[in-house]
Amino acid sequence: EVQLVESGGDLVQPGGSLRLSCVASGFAFNKYWVTWLRQAPGKGLEWVANINGDGSDTRYVDSVKGRFTISRDNAKNSFYLQMSSLRGEDTAVYYCARDEGWGRLGYWGQGALVIVSS
């Protein structure tokens, strides 16, 4: 069974940093692109970043470029979102997902809440 489990959500002050983790199981992790998305309170879904199977290709939405870094550790079946210079508008539930290809996000984690507030 494919599973994705996020962790690391927390309350953080503006300008602060936080790292989210997503542990995958039930599939050949290194064969897939994986993705971070987010959903601000009461709002819709926003793609944040993704990374290919061997970690050589990463992509970001413009609003997080230079502040967020996506990475993966295939030996640990895990991928990460390092967030820095956090702003109030980064407050959201962050989801990890497996990309079957071209945005076919077939499996999602349960979400991790990040609150940026003083």
Next chain:
Amino acid sequence: DIVMTQTPLSLSVTPGQPASISCKSSQSLLHSNGKTYLHWFLQKSGQSPQLLIYEVSSRFSGVPDRFSGSGSGTDFTLKISRVEAEDVGVYYCMQGIQSQTFGQGTRVEFK
């Protein structure tokens, strides 16, 4: 950036009746490989989104056949042949041809 526009934003349906949601993209989602990268998701209250339809019309594993997708180029439609209680939630279309962007979401509820 590709903009996805859904209509309506809210839909009140009668159980057992059909429902339809439209999604339009600002650019064609047809790739040179012949595939069209338009997907549909449902987010039920308090849950993570779930994939319903991928590449316009293919149902994801376990998705009931009352859900169907159609369309081409820039115009797409999700149809539910007979809405059931478990279908209530917010539906999103999403394009995957150029990064990934979602529509605003369509909230489906019972009358």
